[in-house]
Amino acid sequence: MGEQLALGLPPREDYSAESFVDGEANASARWALAGWRAWPGRVLVLYGPAGTGKTHLTHMWARESSGTIIVGADLAEKLESLPSAKPVAVEDADVSADRAALFHLMNRAQHEAIPALLLTAREAPARWQTDIPDLKSRLKAVSTAELLEPDDALLARLLKKLFADRQSPMVDGLIDYLLPRMERSVEGARRLVEALDREALARRSLINRGIARRVLEGQDAIGED
Template identity: 40%
Template structure:
């Protein structure tokens, strides 16, 4: 399951990143503790890292809202962008122009602005060939968000279903939790597809319907 590539999102709506929608759990407790203590961040920087779907981007958006940080998508980071306050950089391990990230880290340090970065990879595994950037990243505080617990996944599943006013029976929940990758990404996509398929067929959500969705999703990997 861990080797599965990320699916396209033909159905799912944009995610909501409000504090009320975040599910606290032991797997993300360390990250939440670090975010609550910015004075502990080495050089004013913190890197949240972990596999896809564990809540990195959600926490990044919550923090950005609290401190009014500028949110930057890593894939769009190029050139010499200007900064005017704290920074929240998502997908920090997938930046096309590493010099742009180095510039931001240097500027933030110079002006005393905090920087939060989210990455699938820990700093020592990011693989940037720019020595100064690697040095800055490794000199940052870091915390891993671990894979979600069963209780967290079930809580997320029920919350996603409730948002769409869907009723998931215990057999349906068990099937989804047994066969889907253990990632919020796949749970959101599965619920979106179940909602669409149930509407298209004017049918209630049964174990057979859920099996169709899981089979469809697994065939796309």
């Protein structure tokens, strides 16, 4: 039987609970999200570096709570049309959400017009920029859940999932080869798998150590520029 070749398929966006990769880096965040009915002030900020699972967890939470998800850039426009008595999640609230609209939304949560408000961000809320003193005070006091960069066990499970999402065949032992040599972040893992898949497709080969070595050396060269 011939070797199974890389198919070059785009990754499938799967935000189901079954596809989420659990680990110590996200355990406390998952626990905090599960307790959404008891958030102090009905608000929680979920923050962490890019690619650590904020969007995935937000979609899981929205399904669990029957909530609505909007991106921060749309908050001012959609504020008045948000359904009442329904949980709301605002993604990228730290960089793109209108501050007056954000303050208004947090007030609605505090006064129980919204049963729960989830805000996602890369930075801790105390570091967000705002000229509204009351909002600044609120952000310093709000409850938070932090997502950390992954350890080896989580990275290994993540790589396996990313390869499966792309239906990218690989040789046995490839993940063990990659772990000590790759960038230690979720976002780095995503970029690496994409590059490996692209290189294997160009060479009409499954992903092997030779391809992995070339891709890793190429990434190192880019990092040195």
